[in-house]
Amino acid sequence: xxxxxxxxxxxxxxxxxxxxxxxxxxxxxxxxxxxxxxxxxxxxxxxxxxxxxxxxxxxxxxxxxxxxxxxxxxxxxxxxxxxxxxxxxxxxxxxxxxxxxxxxxxxxxxxxxxxxxxxxxxxxxxxxxxxxxxxxxxxxxxxxxxxxxxxxxxxxxxxxxxxxxxxxxxxxxxxxxxxxxxxxxxxxxxxxxxxxxxxxxxxxxxxxxxxxxxxxxxxxxxxxxxxxxxxxxxxxxxxxxxxxxxxxxxxxxxxxxxxxxxxxxxxxxxxxxxxxxxxxxxxxxxxxxxxxxxxxxxxxxxxxxxxxxxxxxxxxxxxxxxxxxxxxxxxxxxxxxxxxxxxxxxxxxxxxxxxxxxxxxxxxxxxxxxxxxxxxxxxxxxxxxxxxxxxxxxxxxxxxxxxxxxxxxxxxxxxxxxxxxxxxxxxxxxxxxxxxxxxxxxxxxxxxxxxxxxxxxxxxxxxxxxxxxxxxxxxxxxxxxxxxxxxxxxxxxxxxxxxxxxxxxxxxxxxxxxxxxxxxxxxxxxxxxxxxxxxxxxxxxxxxxxxxxxxxxxxxxxxxxxxxxxxxxxxxxxxxxxxxxxxxxxxxxxxxxxxxxxxxxxxxxxxxxxxxxxxxxxxxxxxxxxxxxxxxxxxxxxxxxxxxxxxxxxxxxxxxxxxxxxxxxxxxxxxxxxxxxxxxxxxxxxxxxxxxxxxxxxxxxxxxxx
Numbered sequence: 212x213x214x215x216x217x218x219x220x221x222x223x224x225x226x227x228x229x230x231x232x233x234x235x236x237x238x239x240x241x242x243x244x245x246x247x248x249x250x251x252x253x254x255x256x257x258x259x260x261x262x263x264x265x266x267x268x269x270x271x272x273x274x275x276x277x278x279x280x281x282x283x284x285x286x287x288x289x290x291x292x293x294x295x296x297x298x299x300x301x302x303x304x305x306x307x308x309x310x311x312x313x314x315x316x317x318x319x320x321x322x323x324x325x326x327x328x329x330x331x332x333x334x335x336x337x338x339x340x341x342x343x344x345x346x347x348x349x350x351x352x353x354x355x356x357x358x359x360x361x362x363x364x365x366x367x368x369x370x371x372x373x374x375x376x377x378x379x380x381x382x383x384x385x386x387x388x389x390x391x392x393x394x395x396x397x398x399x400x401x402x403x404x405x406x407x408x409x410x411x412x413x414x415x416x417x418x419x420x421x422x423x424x425x426x427x428x429x430x431x432x433x434x435x436x437x438x439x440x441x442x443x444x445x446x447x448x449x450x451x452x453x454x455x456x457x458x459x460x461x462x463x464x465x466x467x468x469x470x471x472x473x474x475x476x477x478x479x480x481x482x483x484x485x486x487x488x489x490x491x492x493x494x495x496x497x498x499x500x501x502x503x504x505x506x507x508x509x510x511x512x513x514x515x516x517x518x519x520x521x522x523x524x525x526x527x528x529x530x531x532x533x534x535x536x537x538x539x540x541x542x543x544x545x546x547x548x549x550x551x552x553x554x555x556x557x558x559x560x561x562x563x564x565x566x567x568x569x570x571x572x573x574x575x576x577x578x579x580x581x582x583x584x585x586x587x588x589x590x591x592x593x594x595x596x597x598x599x600x601x602x603x604x605x606x607x608x609x610x611x612x613x614x615x616x617x618x619x620x621x622x623x624x625x626x627x628x629x630x631x632x633x634x635x636x637x638x639x640x641x642x643x644x645x646x647x648x649x650x651x652x653x654x655x656x657x658x659x660x661x662x663x664x665x666x667x668x669x670x671x672x673x674x675x676x677x678x679x680x681x682x683x684x685x686x687x688x689x690x691x692x693x694x695x696x697x698x699x700x701x702x703x704x705x706x707x708x709x710x711x712x713x714x715x716x717x718x719x720x721x722x723x724x725x726x727x728x729x730x731x732x733x734x735x736x737x738x739x740x741x742x743x744x745x746x747x748x749x750x751x752x753x754x755x756x757x758x759x760x761x762x763x764x765x766x767x768x769x770x771x772x773x774x775x776x777x778x779x780x781x782x783x784x785x786x787x788x789x790x791x792x793x794x795x796x797x798x799x800x801x802x803x804x805x806x807x808x809x810x811x812x813x814x815x816x817x818x819x820x821x822x823x824x825x826x827x828x829x830x831x832x833x834x835x836x837x838x839x840x841x842x843x844x845x846x847x848x849x850x851x852x853x854x855x856x857x858x859x860x861x862x863x864x865x866x867x868x869x870x871x872x873x874x875x876x877x878x879x880x881x882x883x884x885x886x887x888x889x890x891x892x893x894x895x896x897x898x899x900x901x902x903x904x905x906x907x908x909x910x911x912x913x914x915x916x917x
Contacts, residue, residue, distance in 0.1 A: 233426035234344070237352070240419040241340045244359070247415040248333055250408050251366065255279045255326050259403035260373055276403065279323055279373065299323075318376035322369045329365030333416065336362055340423065352427035359420035366413050367651075370406060371643055401572070417654070425665050467607055469667055470551075470600045471624050476659045477555070477596065478628025480652045483636045484562065486766050487645040489747040490759045491569040492516045499577055509752055514876050516748050519577060523584045524868035530588030531595070532862060538591050539598065539709055539851050547603040548669035554596030555660045561587040562653045570646050598856070601837050605849050606670055614841065615792065616781075618834035623777050626830060630770035637763035645759065709851035712844060719911040721843045727904055728840045729856060731796065731832070734897050737863035737871070738803060738890045745875065745886075746810070746819075752883060755816055768823055776802075776827025784831075792839040793905040795831055797898055802828035804894025811887025842913055 254260075258278025265273055276283040281298040299319040336358040343351045496515040502508055538550040564583030568575045604621055608614040639648055713725060746765070750757040757765075784790045784798070806826025813819050837856070844852050871886055878885040 236422050237340070237426045238344070240415075240422040241337065241344075243415050244333070244337050244340065244419050247412045248330070248337065250415075251326075251330050251333065251412045254405045254408040254412070255330070257403075257405040257408075258283055259405040260370075260409070261400050261406065262403045263400045265399045277373070277376075278405065279319075279326055279369075318372055322372040322376070325365055325372065326369040329362055329369060332358065332365060333362045333412075340419075343423075349427045352423050356420045356423035356427065359416045359423060363413050363416040363420060366409055366416065370409050370413075371647065374406075374647070375642055375644075417658075421658075421661050421665075469607065470603050471621060473659055473663055473667065474600055474621055475624045475628040475631075476655060476662070477558075477593075478625040479632030479635070480558075480655050480659070481593070482629040482632030482766055482770075483648060483652050485747065486633060486636045486759060486763045487648055488565075489516070489751060489762065490645055491565075491649070492519070493751065494571075495569050495577065498571075498574065510879065513748055513752060513879070517745075517872050517876055519580060520748075521868045521872055523580050524864055526581050527584035527588040527592065528862075528865045528868070530585060531592040532865075534589055534591050535595050535598065538595055539602075539855065542599060542602060546669035546671045547599045547606065548663070548667055550591065551596050551599035551603065551667070552660060552663050554591045554593060554599060555656065555663060557587040557590030557595070558593050559653065559656045559660060560590065561592075562649065562656060566646065566649055566653060569649070601834075602849055603667075603670070605837070605841055609846065615785075615835065615838040618838055619777060619781055619831070622830050622834045623774055626770035626773040626777065628770075630767060630774070633763055633767035633770065637760060637767060640759060640763065709855050712848045712851050713855065717843070719913065720907055721913060724904055724908060724913065725840065725843045725852070727900065728836055728843070731800070731836050731897065731901065733863040733866075734800065734894065737867050738807060738894055745872070749810075749875075749883070750816075750819065752879070754814060755819070757816070761816070765820065768820060772823040772827045773830040776824075777830045780828050780831045791905065791909060792835045792842075793901065793908045796835050796839065797901040797905060799828045799830075799832035799835070800894050800901060801898045802826050803832065804891045804898065807887045807894065808891035811884035811891065813884065839908075 256279075258281060259276050260279070261275075261277040263273075263275045263277070270288070272287040274285040274287075276285075280300065281296055283294060284297050285292050285294045287293075299316075300323075336355060339351065339358065340355050343355055493512055493516060496512045496519075500512070500515055502511055538553065542550045561583050564575075564579055564586075567573045568577065568579050568583075600621065601618065604617050605614050608617055636648060639651075643651070713722070713729070716722070717725070747757075747762050749755075750762065750765075780795065780798075784795045803826055806822045806829065809822035809825050810819055813822070840852055840856065841849060871890070874889065875886040
């Protein structure tokens with residue numbers, strides 16, 4: 212057959228250039244992945260994953276270089292050093308106390324097996340990656356991406372198992388010597404270069420996974436790069452089962468799922484981060500501050516933890532308030548995607564700073580908290596991401612009823628993510644240290660950023676921006692921005708536009724209700740934000756004395772109860788009784804207030820757990836407030852309104868920091884639950900206000916009929 216020329220083979224020039232770029236990226240990652248095989252073999256062969264130097268009971272200086280297959284042990288006394296090789300297989304020698312544990316051999320066997328599996332799988336995946344350059348079907352590339360991700364997890368698991376074998380040394384020595392004060396191998400261990408080599412393999416495999424996933428774009432019809440690609444990516448008919456699967460997939464595509472997986476990952480990460488934060492913060496305070504004579508240890512360090520939380524908020528929240536409005540106005544003109552990603556980036560950088568501050572090896576001074584707060588504030592913080600996601604969902608579904616239900620779905624997925632993160636944290640705490648868990652969370656945050664970057668499209672709001680509605684010829688007067696300075700200038704202009712929507716004349720009481728939605732979001736963060744942020748610190752005090760595991764269990768039950776509350780509330784109030792959003796918002800606020808009162812009156816752990824079902828309807832507040840707000844404004848004002856609403860939450864954070872947390876530190880010695888009772892009283896006022904809103908909104912027909 213005559214060979215086709217380039218012009219005859221190419222169907223779509225733009226797709227062809229795109230495929231070339233993606234294939235070059237995949238080829239580069241394939242080469243680096245083969246280098247990772249060599250690095251992993253070397254890392255597994257070199258006994259320098261962990262290096263520990265300590266003094267044994269014979270007053271000898273001992274240096275241990277720990278590896279996968281064994282360890283080099285060097286002892287030094289007055290004479291010359293003595294070096295010996297101690298193998299881990301078939302079992303570590305029992306004459307050394309730290310290696311005499313019954314479970315230690317299982318650690319060594321597990322990390323060796325997982326390491327070998329990861330190595331074999333990496334070689335096989337590299338071969339499959341090479342195969343994808345000869346057979347171009349997209350499913351091969353996606354399978355390669357999935358296998359690279361499995362390789363990432365295998366190598367990461369091997370690192371964690373080997374590192375945690377040192378914790379087993381502590382358990383064994385304490386059990387043998389009955390001395391819990393003089394044996395802490397964690398305090399003297401350092402990461403060796405072999406461990407960093409293994410981490411480099413983790414990074415390479417993760418990068419390769421993302422690259423092959425990015426390169427697995429399906430070539431269809433006239434959008435295919437070449438005829439060869441189009442033929443290889445045609446669907447393969449495999450009978451009735453495949454037909455059913457295709458129909459199911461078509462139905463899933465009709466649901467237009469975009470931001471839902473992202474919100475799940477982010478919620479899970481935030482949950483894990485929130486669980487480990489109190490313990491890591493308390494440990495940092497103990498390393499930083501000396502306990503004054505006569506002071507109660509728990510109360511003293513508890514107040515220091517709250518103080519530094521306040522310092523962070525005082526810097527972060529004012530900046531995030533202004534920046535959030537600017538990004539919100541930008542999103543109305545240019546789409547929601549980039550503000551959403553910038554918000555995720557702020558969380559990535561904030562978590563990185565916290566790791567460096569809290570990690571015992573880096574142990575940066577607490578003053579770096581101010582830098583983290585400033586940077587996260589300028590990037591919009593996590594509330595920017597939530598605001599952008601809410602606006603994105605509203606843009607997807609112009610129908611108010613559908614948008615209301617999808618907002619509830621987003622809230623349910625957020626709660627599911629919190630539950631999954633809490634359960635995972637509770638399980639991982641048996642194997643992984645809290646600081647290492649935070650490092651894993653940082654990796655998932657980075658993954659979420661790339662997920663949003665590659666898999667979420669940037670949808671411009673359907674309606675024209677407000678300025679263009681008022682002046683249809685605005686496109687001729689103000690052309691689209693050509694550089695960063697113009698974009699920044701228009702963003703600052705959008706600051707006034709965002710605030711202006713709250714002052715525009717509106718029909719009936721719509722403007723008043725818009726302000727009350729602002730107040731509802733303010734109260735949501737003021738009360739519930741304080742409850743979420745303070746509960747982990749509050750319960751470390753007597754009589755509760757919670758540890759990280761108990762807090763993880765509480766965080767696990769909380770989203771379960773909220774999901775049940777969301778389902779029951781949606782079915783009961785929205786489907787069965789067909790109540791309007793404004794009335795359900797009233798019930799949600801009341802539920803939140805009763806939960807705070809129950810916590811304030813609690814003197815036993817079970818009462819705090821029992822407060823969860825009392826506050827189960829609170830999850831309806833945020834989505835229904837946004838849904839009710841969308842009934843009050845125009846479609847092209849949604850981004851600005853949601854951004855200003857997120858500003859309300861940030862302002863509430865400032866008020867919560869300046870008022871509630873100071874009240875807590877001032878009254879904790881007098882009556883530790885006083886601040887919770889105060890929050891319950893505040894929500895009672897809000898319930899009364901929204902009851903009036905419901906009556907007037909129903910009379911004026913503001914909301915669509917249920």
